[in-house]
Structure formats: C-alpha cells, structure tokens
Amino acid sequence: MKLLLLLLLLPLLLALMPIIIHASTLNIYYNGTVEAEINSNDRQFFLIGYNITDLKVIGARYNITGNTLYLNPINSTVYIYYKSELSKGVIQVNEPYNLTINLYLPLNSSINYISTQPYSFSTVNGLYNITFVNVSKVTLLYASSHVILAQNEFGLPAIIGGLVGSDAVLATLILLLWKRRRKEEVEIMKDEEGVDLVTDKLDERDAIVLEAIKMGTNTLADIVRQTGLPKSTAYRRVKKLVKLGYIEEIREEGKVRYIIKSDNK
Known part of the structure; x- marks a missing residue:
C-alpha cells in the first residue's frame, strides 16, 4: 500500500523538485577584459579574442590548444580571467555549452545585433550591460559615437x-x-506552429500579448513571463502588433519597450 502511494506521488514530487539552471557565466568587456565562472562539469572553454595575456585560472589545472582551454577542475567552480584583443566593433561568442553571457559596452555605442535576442539591457558603472541567458552563441556589432x-x-x-x-x-x-x-x-512570418503572422486578423495569442501590454507589461522579457508564451512566439507576436499599428516600439538608452498606440487605448 505504501509502495503504491509512493508511486502515485512520485510525479508530483518530481514536479516540485527545483529546476537546475546552468550556472556558468561569461562577462566580456569592450576593452578585451574577459571573466568567466564555469561549472566544474564543463571541461572546455573557448577563449574570446586573440593575443591572450594575463591568463589566470582558479580552481582547475589546464592546458591550451589553439583557442581552446581544456580544464581539469579541482573545485566545483572554475574562475577564468584574461585580457585579449577584440576585433573593433565586433564581439563574437561560440562556446560548447549554454551559459549566461554579459556584454559591457560604452554608453555612446550604437548597437546592431546580428543573432540571439538579448534577455535584458541595463546600465552598470557607466557601461551598457547586455545580457543573454542560456545561450552558447552571440554575435554583436557596435560602433563608437563618431559612427x-x-x-x-x-x-x-x-x-x-x-x-x-x-x-x-x-x-x-x-x-x-x-x-x-x-x-x-x-518574408512571411510564421510562428512555430506555422500560423501566418502577417494577416491583419488577431488570433488568441495576439490578443494575449496585446492584453499584457495594455496592463503595463512593456518589455519582451516581462511579456514572456506574463503570458507564458515561448520567447520566440512572443517576439513574433509583438512584431506583428507593431506592424499592424496596435502598439509602438520605443527605444531609449539601449532599452526597448512596447506601449499601446494612443488611438488604440
């Protein structure tokens, strides 16, 4: 009887167990400073940039082949610090596993993203902090103030x-x-279910996103949390609502937010 009860409760117990999120973090500064906090399960790290100097690895023995750092951890967390040269106006990341990536740029930068939707923008110690969550690849172009x-x-x-x-x-x-x-x-935008997103008719998901914005939810990250939609779906629906004139996209100091157009309130 007890065994049967345990089997019946097992799915519930598993559902209540905390979700383990990848703990590795990578910080890259526009001047070539790189800081990484790597989970001990990750035995490789691809060095960012070229002409690596002042390399420090804490918590692991290591060797380098090409631009790859091979780690033999002796602690649960490995810390990596170094200086490198980055191609002017370009930051590229291509790691062998997902992690949180923070890019730090001057406030006078003009930013153009090539790939991977950023999770958030903020300002930290006089720099833009652009954060990407649970990704392995990021490519970003930026220009200094005279461009x-x-x-x-x-x-x-x-x-x-x-x-x-x-x-x-x-x-x-x-x-x-x-x-x-x-x-x-x-090109015709379609969501992951093949639904045409360029029609001027709003479906249930469009309405959910629109209602969330009407309630004051004005960033993509908040819209995802409020609606429970996948990030890619929420992004496409927001773009559709912008195209159809239901909402406005406002960019201020590197941040993007969405508001209801005055004639739709």
Whole structure:
C-alpha cells in the first residue's frame, strides 16, 4: 500500500523538485577584459579574442590548444580571467555549452545585433550591460559615437561621419546586416506552429500579448513571463502588433519597450 502511494506521488514530487539552471557565466568587456565562472562539469572553454595575456585560472589545472582551454577542475567552480584583443566593433561568442553571457559596452555605442535576442539591457558603472541567458552563441556589432546610424525617409541607414579603415569595414558590415534584416522582415512570418503572422486578423495569442501590454507589461522579457508564451512566439507576436499599428516600439538608452498606440487605448 505504501509502495503504491509512493508511486502515485512520485510525479508530483518530481514536479516540485527545483529546476537546475546552468550556472556558468561569461562577462566580456569592450576593452578585451574577459571573466568567466564555469561549472566544474564543463571541461572546455573557448577563449574570446586573440593575443591572450594575463591568463589566470582558479580552481582547475589546464592546458591550451589553439583557442581552446581544456580544464581539469579541482573545485566545483572554475574562475577564468584574461585580457585579449577584440576585433573593433565586433564581439563574437561560440562556446560548447549554454551559459549566461554579459556584454559591457560604452554608453555612446550604437548597437546592431546580428543573432540571439538579448534577455535584458541595463546600465552598470557607466557601461551598457547586455545580457543573454542560456545561450552558447552571440554575435554583436557596435560602433563608437563618431559612427552614427540615422534613418532617411526610405528607412535606409545613413552612416554619418569620417569613416576610414576599420570604421569603413564596420559600416559596410552594418549596412549588409541591415539589408539582410530588411529582407527577412518582408518574408512571411510564421510562428512555430506555422500560423501566418502577417494577416491583419488577431488570433488568441495576439490578443494575449496585446492584453499584457495594455496592463503595463512593456518589455519582451516581462511579456514572456506574463503570458507564458515561448520567447520566440512572443517576439513574433509583438512584431506583428507593431506592424499592424496596435502598439509602438520605443527605444531609449539601449532599452526597448512596447506601449499601446494612443488611438488604440
């Protein structure tokens, strides 16, 4: 009888057990400083940038082959610190496992994301902190203050300023990425269930997202938490609502928020 009761309660007990979240964290600063806190189960770490100096590894013995750090942990957590050179205006991460990634950029940066939707923006000690959660790959382009991205009447980014050398290369990359993004935007958007998102009719998920924004939920992360929708689905629905004119997308100091348009209140 007791065994039967235990078997019946086992699914409930498993559901109540805490979910283990990957503990590894990677901090990358625009000046090439890299800090990592790695779970001892992770035995490899791909070094970011080139010309690595001042490497310190605490909590593990290690060896390096190419840009890969092979770890033999002696503690439950391994700490890695070093300085590197980063390609100007470009930060790329490609690790062999998921982790939380924090990128730190100057406040005067113009930012253009290539891949992976950031989880949050914040300002820390005079720097932008862009956070990506539970990801292994991030690619980000940014430009310093003398490279200004503007929009002309056709929506085409105009890159203003005296661009020479590497700045000109960066400007070209940003322009190519913008064109790629515009091409993606004109394609028919469909969610993971194949539902056409360019129709002007709102379905149940659209209504859920719209109602959450009406209640004051104004960031993508908060919309995901409020609605329980997958992040990719919430993002596409938000973009659909923007396209159809139900909501506005507002960018302020590196942060993106969404509000109901005044004529829809």
